[in-house]
Amino acid sequence: MSTPIIEFSKVNKWYGNFHVLRDIDLSVARGERIVVCGPSGSGKSTLIRCINRLEEHQTGHLTVDGVELTDDVKSIESARRQVGMVFQQFNLFPHLTVLENLTLAPMWVGKVPKAEAEERAMQQLQRVRIAEQAHKYPLQLSGGQQQRVAIARALCLTPKIMLFDEPTSALDPEMVGEVLNVMVEMADQGITMICVTHEMGFARQVADRVIFMDQGQIVEQNTAAAFFDNPQNERTQDFLSKILAH
Numbered sequence: 001m002s003t004p005i006i007e008f009s010k011v012n013k014w015y016g017n018f019h020v021l022r023d024i025d026l027s028v029a030r031g032e033r034i035v036v037c038g039p040s041g042s043g044k045s046t047l048i049r050c051i052n053r054l055e056e057h058q059t060g061h062l063t064v065d066g067v068e069l070t071d072d073v074k075s076i077e078s079a080r081r082q083v084g085m086v087f088q089q090f091n092l093f094p095h096l097t098v099l100e101n102l103t104l105a106p107m108w109v110g111k112v113p114k115a116e117a118e119e120r121a122m123q124q125l126q127r128v129r130i131a132e133q134a135h136k137y138p139l140q141l142s143g144g145q146q147q148r149v150a151i152a153r154a155l156c157l158t159p160k161i162m163l164f165d166e167p168t169s170a171l172d173p174e175m176v177g178e179v180l181n182v183m184v185e186m187a188d189q190g191i192t193m194i195c196v197t198h199e200m201g202f203a204r205q206v207a208d209r210v211i212f213m214d215q216g217q218i219v220e221q222n223t224a225a226a227f228f229d230n231p232q233n234e235r236t237q238d239f240l241s242k243i244l245a246h
């Protein structure tokens with residue numbers, strides 16, 4: 001068995017007195033595709049934001065690609081180099097073109113020469129099928145197009161791990177499909193993916209494993225088929241009955 005690319009061991013986190021992550025144990029294999037679901041406030045976004053240290057865990061151990069995340073700046077930088085993240089909001093710079101949004105980090109953080117950064121950016125824009133919009137500004141694009149640009153931007157740093165935090169929840173319904181299609185294609189290319197989402201059709205199609213969280217705990221986890229067809233825990237059954245009824 002190869003070493004997990006991400007490993008949580010008895011991880012806890014509090015916001016003041018609110019215990020948001022409770023004794024999280026989770027191992028993620030290289031290339032594994034995981035969907036995390038659960039009610040609002042269950043800790044699922046906090047869980048994935050700990051992986052690139054956007055949130056700090058207080059107790060327990062969290063290792064990303066062999067490096068334990070501590071207060072040490074080097075360990076945080078190491079994790080962030082391996083991890084791309086796509087948020088609910090697109091977080092694109094409105095005053096930069098699509099292409100400039102994609103080349104900014106590789107040039108400044110990765111010290112990649114401009115011509116190489118632009119070539120890499122165009123490759124990723126082609127990957128998310130939006131290369132023809134390279135010289136437009138974000139606000140000239142639809143929400144679905146902006147989110148695809150945000151995915152391409154994360155891919156420009158060639159991460160080993162991609163984290164998605166409800167990437168479709170800010171989109172109009174007709175735009176959800178175009179973003180999910182890009183994510184399905186990415187999943188087929190072997191990158192490790194952890195996705196917080198309510199899109200259960202996507203979970204069934206793509207996930208190697210579905211994790212259900214409630215009240216800061218991992219309540220249930222299983223293969224997608226078993227999770228949807230035969231949920232074991234009462235809380236999981238209740239959650240699925242509500243979300244699948246829509």
